[in-house]
Amino acid sequence: MKKDSKIYVAGHRGMVGSAIVRRLQREECVNIIIRTSKELDLRNQREVENFFQEIRPEYVFLAAAKVGGILANNTYRAEFLYDNLMIQSNVIHCAYKYGVKKLLFLGSSCIYPKMSPQPMKEEYLLSGYLESTNEPYAIAKITGIKMCEAYRAQYGCHFVSAMPTNLYGPNDNYDLNHSHVLPALLRKFYEAKINNQPNVVVWGTGKPRRELMHVDDLADASLFLMQHYDGEKFVNMGTGKDISIRELAELIKKIVCYKGELFFDTSKPDGTPRKLLDLSYLYSLGWRHKIELEEGLIHTYEDFLKNQAGKYF
Ligand code: GDP
Numbered sequence: 001m002k003k004d005s006k007i008y009v010a011g012h013r014g015m016v017g018s019a020i021v022r023r024l025q026r027e028e029c030v031n032i033i034i035r036t037s038k039e040l041d042l043r044n045q046r047e048v049e050n051f052f053q054e055i056r057p058e059y060v061f062l063a064a065a066k067v068g069g070i071l072a073n074n075t076y077r078a079e080f081l082y083d084n085l086m087i088q089s090n091v092i093h094c095a096y097k098y099g100v101k102k103l104l105f106l107g108s109s110c111i112y113p114k115m116s117p118q119p120m121k122e123e124y125l126l127s128g129y130l131e132s133t134n135e136p137y138a139i140a141k142i143t144g145i146k147m148c149e150a151y152r153a154q155y156g157c158h159f160v161s162a163m164p165t166n167l168y169g170p171n172d173n174y175d176l177n178h179s180h181v182l183p184a185l186l187r188k189f190y191e192a193k194i195n196n197q198p199n200v201v202v203w204g205t206g207k208p209r210r211e212l213m214h215v216d217d218l219a220d221a222s223l224f225l226m227q228h229y230d231g232e233k234f235v236n237m238g239t240g241k242d243i244s245i246r247e248l249a250e251l252i253k254k255i256v257c258y259k260g261e262l263f264f265d266t267s268k269p270d271g272t273p274r275k276l277l278d279l280s281y282l283y284s285l286g287w288r289h290k291i292e293l294e295e296g297l298i299h300t301y302e303d304f305l306k307n308q309a310g311k312y313f
Contacts, residue, residue, distance in 0.1 A: 001029075001059050001102070001226055008033040008057035010042060010091055011064030015171040016106060016164075019219035020061050027223065033057055037064075043086035052094035060095050060103040061222060062088065062144075066137075068173070069180040070203070070271045073134040084140035092147045092159065102158040104226050105148050107141035109165045109211070109238070109275045110134045119278035122163075122236055131272040145234050158230050162222065165238035165277050169215035169296065170303040174311075182212060182297075185249055186304050189256040199261040200253070203268035206246030211238045211276050214296035217289040224287045238277040239289045251294065255301050 001007065007024060011017035012034040024032050033055060040051050042064050066076075066083040073080055088105065095103045112120045113128030125145070130138045141163075148159035172183040179187075185202065192200045221237050229235065243251070249262050282288075291299075 003028050004031050005029070005059055006031045006033060006055070006057045007059045007061070008055070009061045009063060010087075011062075013037075014063060014065075014067070015169060015173070015215050016167065016218060017061070017063040018171045019169060019215040020063055020222055023216070023219035023223050042090055043083055045086075045090050048090035048094050049097075052098040052100075056098055058101045059226060060091065060100050061226070062091050062103060062105045064091070065106075068178045069184065070133050070269055072178040073137050074269070077136045080134075081136040081140055084137065085143060088140070088144040088147065092144070092151060095159065096151050096155055096157050100157075102160070102226060102230070103148070104222055105144050105159065105161040106222070107144055107161060107163045107234070108137070109163055109236070109277055110138045110272070111141050111145070111163060112275060114272050116275075118274055119240070119276040120236070121278040122234055122281060125234075133269055133271050148234075149232055152232055160225055160229055160231065161234035162225055162237050163234055163277075164218050164221075165211040165213050165236075165275070167213055167215045167218055169300055170307070171215075172300070174304070174308050181210065181245060181248065182252075182300075183304075185252045186256070186301060187308070189252050189258045190304070190309060192260055193256055193258045197260060199263040200249070200258065201263050201265050202245065202249050203265055204245060204270040205266055206249065206262070206264050207244060208270045208272065209242040209244050209274040209276065210248070211240070211242040212248070212293055212296075213237065213239050213289060214291040214300075217291050220290070221282070221287050225285075229285055233281070235282055235285070236277040236279055237282060238279055239293070240277070240279045241293070242274065242276045243293065251297065255294075255297055
């Protein structure tokens with residue numbers, strides 16, 4: 001990939017896509033191609049075909065997806081399957097048809113079985129039942145991995161897949177019904193502090209553990225793979241450390257300076273008990289994360305105060 005290569009970032013308005021664009025800009029890439037979903041509906045086969053035929057991108061970061069937290073995944077089960085299958089099938093197939101030099105497909109650590117041994121190695125894919133709350137999303141993402149493998153095997157395409165752990169950072173979704181745990185708790189603790197509420201509701205038992213990676217680290221790892229990796233095997237991406245939801249809530253409480261109590265609403269689902277990634281393969285390729293959770297959280301809270309908090313008051 002050169003500075004003047006035509007690089008298409010699909011999903012540039014999302015947290016992941018926008019971080020990849022920022023990272024490419026830092027690399028002084030001058031030919032970054034972006035389209036809003038209004039300009040190009042990636043679920044629409046004809047629109048995607050026309051776009052690839054006309055623009056002929058050389059490199060593709062496939063970060064466009066319908067995403068959300070545990071409640072959104074469980075509620076919009078049809079959309080999580082349909083939108084994601086359509087987006088990735090259209091983009092991957094057109095990348096093959098119109099000669100894209102390399103494509104990076106981004107998935108998620110929820111592809112692994114619910115009761116997978118920990119930490120989870122890439123080889124554990126399809127070795128057991130999935131967690132039901134996000135099964136549709138996981139099935140779509142597993143299909144994406146298999147498409148990249150199949151197009152590589154049959155047509156020699158340079159399509160690689162990466163499976164990041166739970167992500168957070170600027171541009172996250174703070175909608176309480178749709179977001180992931182970290183942005184939801186940042187917002188809830190902030191609102192509780194401003195409104196002097198005596199407690200903050202945390203979903204589930206607080207016992208599940210999650211590995212959280214700052215999206216700027218993910219963008220850096222994505223660029224690294226685009227430049228240095230061309231293997232069939234997909235690559236786990238994470239920090240190698242996890243934390244319980246209770247510990248995460250305590251940490252956010254400290255950063256936001258909230259003085260009240262935590263209340264665990266056990267009528268809400270816990271989801272997967274643990275999903276810590278094994279990063280031996282990523283490390284063997286020569287990449288490691290740089291942003292630790294507390295530091296990343298402080299930056300994310302600053303970004304929240306600057307760009308989000310005003311929307312809710
Ligand atoms: P998951 O990693 O796919 O399960 O997605 P989430 O980030 O949405 O949820 C992770 C864990 O955090 C689950 O055990 C949730 O029940 C728990 N959790 C606690 N409070 C919240 C909250 O306010 N919102 C969300 N989305 N999850 C929460």
